[in-house]
Amino acid sequence: MYVIMMYISVYPIALSVRSTNVYEEQSLGVFRDEDSDEEDDFEPTGSRIAIWGRYLTMHARRQLSFDMWWLSLALFLRDNLDNTSIQSWFNIFTIQFELVSAYGSVGLSLGADNQNYSFSGTLRPLSKLVICLVMLRGRHRGLPVAIDRAIMLPLEFNDPREQNSDPRPPADEARATRHSTSGRSRNIPRSYATMLPPSSLSRSVGRDRAHDADAAIRQTDADAALARLSAVKKGYLADPFIGHFVSRAQFQPLRPPLINIGTYVRSHSIDRLTEQWMEISKQEHKQCQIVSLGAGSDTRFWRIATGPYKDQLQLYIELDFPEVTTKKAMSIRKSRDLSAVLGPPETISVGEVLDFCEGTTASILAAQGGTALHSPKYHVLPCDLRRTPSEVLPSLLGDILSSTLPTLLLFECVLVYMSPEASSNLIQWFVDYFQHDSHVSDPRVLGALVYEMFGLQDSFGQVMMNNLRVGLFLLSAGLSDSDLRQSRNVTLPGATPYPNPVSLPRRFTRHNFTFSKALTLRDIRESYISQSELARISTLEMLDEVEELNLVLEHYAITWGVKLDGYSDSSNIPWDQWGMSRKPEPSNEYE
Numbered sequence: 393m394y395v396i397m398m399y400i401s402v403y404p405i406a407l408s409v410r411s412t413n414v415y416e417e418q419s420l421g422v423f424r425d426e427d428s429d430e431e432d433d434f435e436p437t438g439s440r441i442a443i444w445g446r447y448l449t450m451h452a453r454r455q456l457s458f459d460m461w462w463l464s465l466a467l468f469l470r471d472n473l474d475n476t477s478i479q480s481w482f483n484i485f486t487i488q489f490e491l492v493s494a495y496g497s498v499g500l501s502l503g504a505d506n507q508n509y510s511f512s513g514t515l516r517p518l519s520k521l522v523i524c525l526v527m528l529r530g531r532h533r534g535l536p537v538a539i540d541r542a543i544m545l546p547l548e549f550n551d552p553r554e555q556n557s558d559p560r561p562p563a564d565e566a567r568a569t570r571h572s573t574s575g576r577s578r579n580i581p582r583s584y585a586t587m588l589p590p591s592s593l594s595r596s597v598g599r600d601r602a603h604d605a606d607a608a609i610r611q612t613d614a615d616a617a618l619a620r621l622s623a624v625k626k627g628y629l630a631d632p633f634i635g636h637f638v639s640r641a642q643f644q645p646l647r648p649p650l651i652n653i654g655t656y657v658r659s660h661s662i663d664r665l666t667e668q669w670m671e672i673s674k675q676e677h678k679q680c681q682i683v684s685l686g687a688g689s690d691t692r693f694w695r696i697a698t699g700p701y702k703d704q705l706q707l708y709i710e711l712d713f714p715e716v717t718t719k720k721a722m723s724i725r726k727s728r729d730l731s732a733v734l735g736p737p738e739t740i741s742v743g744e745v746l747d748f749c750e751g752t753t754a755s756i757l758a759a760q761g762g763t764a765l766h767s768p769k770y771h772v773l774p775c776d777l778r779r780t781p782s783e784v785l786p787s788l789l790g791d792i793l794s795s796t797l798p799t800l801l802l803f804e805c806v807l808v809y810m811s812p813e814a815s816s817n818l819i820q821w822f823v824d825y826f827q828h829d830s831h832v833s834d835p836r837v838l839g840a841l842v843y844e845m846f847g848l849q850d851s852f853g854q855v856m857m858n859n860l861r862v863g864l865f866l867l868s869a870g871l872s873d874s875d876l877r878q879s880r881n882v883t884l885p886g887a888t889p890y891p892n893p894v895s896l897p898r899r900f901t902r903h904n905f906t907f908s909k910a911l912t913l914r915d916i917r918e919s920y921i922s923q924s925e926l927a928r929i930s931t932l933e934m935l936d937e938v939e940e941l942n943l944v945l946e947h948y949a950i951t952w953g954v955k956l957d958g959y960s961d962s963s964n965i966p967w968d969q970w971g972m973s974r975k976p977e978p979s980n981e982y983e
Contacts, residue, residue: 466491466526486511494523495530608882609809610713613688614638616805619655620691622647627932628656636727637689637720649933650941654948656929657913658843660921661950662804664972665841666692669800670701672966679706681799683789685777685818686806687712689720693770697733706797707769709789714763714774721765721772734767777806778814781821795826798837798967807899808844808886815886816902823903828958835958837967840900842951846890852943857884893949900953908953909971914945920972 486502490511493500501510512523621638623629625646635641646652666682673680684690687710696705710717724730763774773788793799801822807815819840826838847853890896896910911920935941954967 466522490523491526494527497527497530606713610715612805612882613712613716617689618644619647619651620659623652623655623659626652628652628929629659631691631695633691633694633730634689636730637691637723649935650937650944652933653917653929653935653941654913654944657917657921657945658948660925661911661913661916661972662802662841662843663692663695665950665952665970666696666800666802667701668970669798669839670696670704672970673798674701674704675966676798678798679704681705681707681709681794681797682802683709683711683793683799683822684802684804685711686804687772687802688716688804689723690804692802694730694733697769705769707771707792707794709771709773709793711773711775711777711788713776717765717772717774718763721763724765724772734770777818778810781818785821785825789825793825795836796834799826799839801838801840803840803842803844805844807842808884809882811885812889815899819900819903823955826955826957835956838955838957839967839970840905840953840955842896842899843948844887845884845947846887846896846949847892847947848884848887849891853947856944856947896949896951897953899951900955903955905953905955907968908951910949910951911972912946913948913950914942916950916972917945919974 489500489502492498501512503509504511504514507513512520515523617634617638620629620631620634621641621644624631624634638644647655670680682692682696682705684692690710693708693710696702696708710720712720724734765772771792775784775788777784799822801819807818810818822838822840826836828836845853845856848857890899893910893912897908900908917926950972952971954970956965956967959965
């Protein structure tokens, strides 16, 4: 009994760990290697006693084949190196007891007859060496033979992984490299990296980090989500959905007042413009579409779908990096609150096809290897917006985006990371897509809204750029903790053509938009937010850095514009009224 207990002392823990899977791999399109182990093929069929019997037998067979040969070999060597016939107490059982005690790191010994030292003291030098080897092996028996999928190495955080466009690469390719040498490549979720053996993992981590210049850009999405969560916790904003997109949301620290106020002004402005767009669509007796480019962890769809304008929304599309859409698709599928808005939880399914039937209510498919999600009104699509739009967007949007409904494009801190040529081509593609057709009587309405920084040529703008390079985040990212000084080397090529607020409307007017306007966040805070609302948020936190806040808000702006095509008379079109309206003059109660 002592021998059995010493041997199995650690294995119940090992069994429970081995039978645990912390990733929803199938929902992400993550697949195991071809050479899956015995536990992956285990089928829990039959009675409960039969299932447990087969399960324990399977683990016992695997553990004994992995460990028992060490003890058998040691027993054989000890039996041949020492003469067991010298003393009656020197027998196979006493040797086995000593070996199992050493292997289990227990420390028990039967001792030697009429001696004050352990049984090992009676052994010859070579036998003692065998005991030492058994102790070392037993001490390291808990180490894994491969990196478990539930373990993430420090270098894996915010580190991209690449694979072929095929969602399930061959096992030998996955073990050999993370980079595809042919075909279209795309980034994959970091959880897939933990499936590879340690050798390929260690070789590829540094190589991937050196080649990935987009990790810092993708990280700004997580930072913006943390900033919004902080503003919600402090009472600036009402958003019951943001917590679903932030890991361990209840434990996240609050952000400084400057960041919370900046996040509030940004969200307040975009929400007002979006709601006004839907209100005008309602006046025109039309539903509308919203395409959010670089959406990240934005919760706007859920806030609209549960708000007063839910019936005005025909379609909501989000485009972002595959890594970002994969994470968002997983968060949606894991949350009952988020999935309930898309449809009943029992109708959510995982598939590899992108075919979507509008007649199927509440049908949700996670497609493209888990990087895309489709539902009747909501679509999450993976793409790199910097690529040539004509090569990427037709296959993604051609079957779901209507060219006849009023459509609003949202660009929240995305164009600033792109070259001016790439952002111009992206806007032009949508302009061409909504070009009025002479054979169709309905006019076309295309709106666009951009939030980003500008005017970085002045001294304060240079300070902002330096902060981005060393990892200090601004209002675009939502984080300003000075202790996060990890090098990111973020550049903002899209901000160069816009040195001042007057230059911002040119982004749309060069594409023949009917009108375009721009306001800095400081202008919006001072002139477009009501006195009662300013008084409310002033009671939430004490703000000492008023001058610093104004300097930062002066370098961020909201730009919006509308392109009307096919209207014979544009003098009395309600779309001309779309924009920020000034706050009313203070009444006597504020004087």
